[in-house]
Amino acid sequence: MRTVVAGAITSSDGRLLLAQRSYPVQVAGLWELPGGKVEPGEELAAALRRELREELEIDVEVGALLAETVELAHDLTLVALWARIVDGVPRAVEHSRLVWVSVDELEDMAASNQLVPADTAWVPELCEVLRQR
Numbered sequence: 001m002r003t004v005v006a007g008a009i010t011s012s013d014g015r016l017l018l019a020q021r022s023y024p025v026q027v028a029g030l031w032e033l034p035g036g037k038v039e040p041g042e043e044l045a046a047a048l049r050r051e052l053r054e055e056l057e058i059d060v061e062v063g064a065l066l067a068e069t070v071e072l073a074h075d076l077t078l079v080a081l082w083a084r085i086v087d088g089v090p091r092a093v094e095h096s097r098l099v100w101v102s103v104d105e106l107e108d109m110a111a112s113n114q115l116v117p118a119d120t121a122w123v124p125e126l127c128e129v130l131r132q133r
């Protein structure tokens, strides 16, 4: 069983960073919270910081876990952590594109199936928390 950790990266003006997948074909073109697989023995927060340095060339401060845990196929469990950028400007190293979305844009993208299916589990919590900011 492996864990995938994703980052709910927020900006000071209440936006969320989404990354557009370029692979595999089933999800290419869809948008996700960026992240990746936790290495054996690695802490979740450390894994997220490593993945975001590799994928987006940013350093993040990691916060709390989002409530929903998603079971993916192939013995993969997906979790997400709140995060904010402390250094760097995000660059799409492995993704096709990056975008900062407002809560309304996030809801529209979820409603029109533009998100990676697994990540839709987090949309209610993402919207609730971002609206409070």
Ligand code: C5P
Binding pocket: 004, 006, 027, 032, 033, 034, 035, 036, 037, 072, 076, 078, 116, 118, 119
């Ligand atoms: O990014 P990576 O290819 O390492 O992700 C591993 C698995 O986790 C893939 O099946 C991917 O679709 C899934 N994933 C996801 N939502 C994310 C990040 C990864 O469903 N936010």
